[in-house]
Amino acid sequence: EAGVTQSPTHLIKTRGQQATLRCSPISGHTSVYWYQQALGLGLQFLLWYDEGEERNRGNFPPRFSGRQFPNYSSELNVNALELEDSALYLCASSYQPEAFFGQGTRLTVV
Amino acid sequence: GQQVMQIPQYQHVQEGEDFTTYCNSSTTLSNIQWYKQRPGGHPVFLIQLVKSGEVKKQKRLTFQFGEAKKNSSLHITATQTTDVGTYFCAGPSPGAGSYQLTFGKGTKLSVIP
Numbered sequence: 001e002a003g004v005t006q007s008p009t010h011l012i013k014t015r016g017q018q019a020t021l022r023c024s025p026i027s028g029h030t031s032v033y034w035y036q037q038a039l040g041l042g043l044q045f046l047l048w049y050d051e052g053e054e055r056n057r058g059n060f061p062p063r064f065s066g067r068q069f070p071n072y073s074s075e076l077n078v079n080a081l082e083l084e085d086s087a088l089y090l091c092a093s094s095y096q097p098e099a100f101f102g103q104g105t106r107l108t109v110v
Numbered sequence: 111g112q113q114v115m116q117i118p119q120y121q122h123v124q125e126g127e128d129f130t131t132y133c134n135s136s137t138t139l140s141n142i143q144w145y146k147q148r149p150g151g152h153p154v155f156l157i158q159l160v161k162s163g164e165v166k167k168q169k170r171l172t173f174q175f176g177e178a179k180k181n182s183s184l185h186i187t188a189t190q191t192t193d194v195g196t197y198f199c200a201g202p203s204p205g206a207g208s209y210q211l212t213f214g215k216g217t218k219l220s221v222i223p
Contacts, residue, residue, distance in 0.1 A: 033209050042215035043153070043198065056210055059111075090152060094209040098143070098155035 002026070004102035006091050012108045013081050021076040021105045025093030031055075032074040033099065034066065038087040046089075049074050081109045112137045114201055116214030124222050129186040131217035133199035140202055142175055142182045143211065148195040156184075156197075189221050 005024045013019050025032050034046040045058040049068035057064075066076040078085055086109045092099040113136040123129050133142065141160045145153035157166055159175035159182060166173045172185045186193055196218045200211040 031209065033211075035213075040215075043200075043211075043213040045203070045210055045212070048210050092209060097141075097158040099209045099211070100155070101145075101152040103152050 004091055004093050004100050006089075006102035006105050008105060009103065010106045010108070012110060015081055015083060015109055017081050019078045019081060019085075019107055021078075021089050021091075021107070022073065023076070023091030023102060024073045025091075026095070026100055029093035029095060029100075030072050031094055032068060032072065033092045033094070034074070034076050035090045035092065036060075036087045037090055037104070038084070043090065047076065078107070083109050085109050112201070112203055112212045114199060114212045114214040116199055116217055118217055119215065120218050120220070122220045122222060123189050125191060126188050129189050129193070129219055131184050131197050131199075131219075133182045133184075133214050135180045135201050135212075137201075137204060138179050140179075142179075143200045144173060144182075144184055145198045145200065145213075146195050147198065147216070151195075153198060186219075189219070191221050191223055194219060194221050 007022045031050040033048050035043045037043050047057050047066050048055045052068050063079045068074045088104045088106050090104045091102045115134045117132050143158045144156040147153045157173050162179050163177045164175040170187045174183045196216040198213050198216045200213040203210045
């Protein structure tokens, strides 16, 4: 069974551009969680989607947004990129008791 | 908001020595989860503790959940080079989905052969 898959693996963008990151949860999982892992800051909760709806968002500006599609895959969009947005973006889906993380997208903003 | 603190931030041990990382939450937790992230990898679930005072073992790893359900520890006996990585504790955010987690900043373990 395939795990959580994320694409692309690496993404390099220029400040001010937009980035789109994608995530496919494990088959049968309806919830998708997005986390940002910036250097030295641990994992910070970004967004939670369930059954196509945004259920909650973390303490991030509105530049960070996303959506969940009918097949439960998800997109994270980051607009007006800033240098400090450079981080590993992790997507997770869950089945009690554990959360399964994808390999992440390494976003570099130059 | 909820804060989860972890110490130490870094730990270097000689292979064969023991290792312990400690986790403290500013709020009472319904459960606590531990994850391991290898260098260049993604977090991988290790265990979930739910009950007050719970102790669980996985081979050389021992996990404890405090009586007040606000602190936890992970102890590794006789470390091996395969134990290298960053260990994170995480607790569910109050009133949110079970996997909207607040993570500690992690303890990065280096094992010297």
